[in-house]
Amino acid sequence: MAEKDKRTYVKVHDGLPDHPKIIEAGGEAGWLYICGLAYASRQLTDGVLPKRLVRRLTDGSNPEANASALVRVGLWHDGEHACPKCPQAGPDSYVIHDYLDHQRSASEVADLRAKRAAAGQRGGKRSGESRRAAAKPEANGEALASGLVKQTRSKTEPETETETEEEQKTSRTSAKSSDDPPREDVEQVCKHLATVIENGGDKRPRITAKWRTDMRRLFDIDGITPDQAITAIDWAHANDFWQAHILSPAKLREKYPTLRRQAAAERAKRAPQGPQTAPHDTNTMTAEEKKNVLRIA
Secondary structure (H helix, E strand, O other): OOOOOOOOOOOOOOOHHHOHHHHHHOHHHHHHHHHHHHHHHHHOOOOEEEHHHHHHHOOOOOHHHHHHHHHHHOOEEEOOOOOOOOOOOOOOEEEEOOHHHHOOOHHHHHHHHHHHHHHHHHHHHHHHHHHHHHHOOOOOHHHHHHHOOOOOOOOOOOOOOOOHHHHHHHHHHHHHHOOOOOOHHHHHHHHHHHHHHHHOOOOOOOOOHHHHHHHHHHHHOOOOOHHHHHHHHHHHHOOOOHHHOOOOHHHHHHHHHHHHHHHHHHHHHHOOOOOOOOOOOHHHOOHHHHHOOOOOO
16 A cells, blocks of 8 residues: 655645746746745744755755845745735844745644644554454355445645646535525626636637535625625636636635725825815716726725
């Protein structure tokens, strides 16, 4: 029996080599960024990197300069920084920006390991009971077989694998259990997302029962309006980074708070300095003007 894979893994999206920040920082800095992710995942540091170890992370020609480039483009922070989303660290450390948005935290890895250890113990106990029951002589072999406990194999995927398989299972369950009639607002936003994805060059996705369920939860549980959802979709697919990530209602729902914060920060940067005129009254706007207002901010 093959030994289970106990290594930790990092998640890196396939558009990383072409990301504007990686291009600006340079190839050696990009490799240093990957090595930093690997170190933080392996050592369970939640994205904190000691500055003294930067030279040991890669064999680049100038690790300190590459680290400074990563800080300059915003992929890393100095330990004491102003980013509200990332944890603080000491002055002798760097912090990987948005590490906990994309990678598992140390506590999540510990919980996962504990759950897998408990599952393995339960599986071993059931296996022993099954072997003892099979060895016990019975007059009716079929009756014995029907009484055996079905054993569920525990997962053996890497600890930080993507959640694709889990989402597919949820999709199948939702499709079978949802008897609600189609809702006009849900259908409208689902079709808008599918069209935006198709316009971006990808195959048009099929609107499944899970799509509708996740979109309905975005409206009914999270309190997001259809107009806000459409604006978030349009903003994300105009962004070089987010257009590769917001490809389903589930991902839109998961990342909506992050999209809102980033859109607000982007709008604040573009806002003119000095005295401001009074805001427009949306009651007098046309439908096209309202559509151009960034509601998710």
